[in-house]
Amino acid sequence: MLSGCDGRHNWMAGAGEESAQVKTLFIVLMIGAGVIWSAVVGAAIYAHKRGAHPNLEREARQFVIWGGAVLPTVLVGALLVWGLIILRDITADDGDLTVRVDGERWWWRVIYETPEGDVITANEIRLPIGQRALFRLTADDVIHSFWVPALGGKMDMIPGRETTLTLTPQTLGSWGGLCAEFCGGAHALMRFDAIVMEPEAFDTWLAEQAEPAKLSADNPGFEVFQAEGCGACHTIRGTDAQGPVGPDLTHLASRDKLGAGMWDMTPTNMARWITDTHEMKPDIDMPPYPHLNGARLDTLVDFLMRLE
Ligand code: HEC
Numbered sequence: 001m002l003s004g005c006d007g008r009h010n011w012m013a014g015a016g017e018e019s020a021q022v023k024t025l026f027i028v029l030m031i032g033a034g035v036i037w038s039a040v041v042g043a044a045i046y047a048h049k050r051g052a053h054p055n056l057e058r059e060a061r062q063f064v065i066w067g068g069a070v071l072p073t074v075l076v077g078a079l080l081v082w083g084l085i086i087l088r089d090i091t092a093d094d095g096d097l098t099v100r101v102d103g104e105r106w107w108w109r110v111i112y113e114t115p116e117g118d119v120i121t122a123n124e125i126r127l128p129i130g131q132r133a134l135f136r137l138t139a140d141d142v143i144h145s146f147w148v149p150a151l152g153g154k155m156d157m158i159p160g161r162e163t164t165l166t167l168t169p170q171t172l173g174s175w176g177g178l179c180a181e182f183c184g185g186a187h188a189l190m191r192f193d194a195i196v197m198e199p200e201a202f203d204t205w206l207a208e209q210a211e212p213a214k215l216s217a218d219n220p221g222f223e224v225f226q227a228e229g230c231g232a233c234h235t236i237r238g239t240d241a242q243g244p245v246g247p248d249l250t251h252l253a254s255r256d257k258l259g260a261g262m263w264d265m266t267p268t269n270m271a272r273w274i275t276d277t278h279e280m281k282p283d284i285d286m287p288p289y290p291h292l293n294g295a296r297l298d299t300l301v302d303f304l305m306r307l308e
């Protein structure tokens, strides 16, 4: 239990309005439960003490009715109402910005809705501090669950249905997000970074993500990419690579992590991702390219690392 209280996945961090609400509810529950537990155990010990006065039957019945039925009903009822109010708030259908997230096996398709149109990215979510972000969640083929413990509640992602969740981050930093519903082989490796930024920095980032890839005309790395068939699964906007199967790679190198929150974005990891794909992340739906090596691999990696 304590391992959940440290680092980037700390649900007690209260780094968002929603997680702070859940934290308060938890603390009140724990203290309340502690008081009630002590009272019940205290009464039990007292009852077993030699010389304790047995109650009259009438008094005893009153005690059971008030202490055993009325009090728990009122307390649990009040907690339920409080919990429902929080739930209504964190699933409310409004926000300063809207982000659609689609759970895939085993990565995240991320779409920012802007007045100029959709901005598509993957495996990393950036949010402006202090603004309420509305997440519209769905899934491709199996149920996933979207959770950034430090920022707020978790919510199921269900194929063919849309669920909503809001996050209002209050602390700058890079927080850990993960899939919280067993979804198959690489479930435990299905992660992402939720990066909370100053609003101006966020706007700049979003504008950059909206741009197509900046490529030089003569691009041997892109030729390898196409020759190997990567473009059948991956999109690089601004090129004729328009595959819809895997993550959008238009601004791949701008992400902190490679492979849905798994590895640092470095050339070494990138090369291994391509040749030893299933050692880097077992079970995924991308084939390994063990035959790629030497100069061809280097140019491909160099090309991918320039997709900023
Ligand atoms: C059959 C479809 C398919 C092909 C072909 C394919 N990929 Fe992928 N790729 C995927 C999928 C699916 C993922 C997501 C894996 C995961 O994390 O679960 C992925 C992930 C990636 C990532 C990580 C993206 C991120 O956001 O971190 C990179 C980089 C990548 N592929 C590069 C390539 C390159 C380069 C090639 C060609 C040599 C290639 N892929 C060929 C399906 C494919």
Ligand SMILES: [Cu+2]
Pocket (backbone or CB within 6 Å): 103, 106, 143, 144, 145, 179, 180, 181, 182, 183, 187, 190
């Ligand atoms: Cu999942």
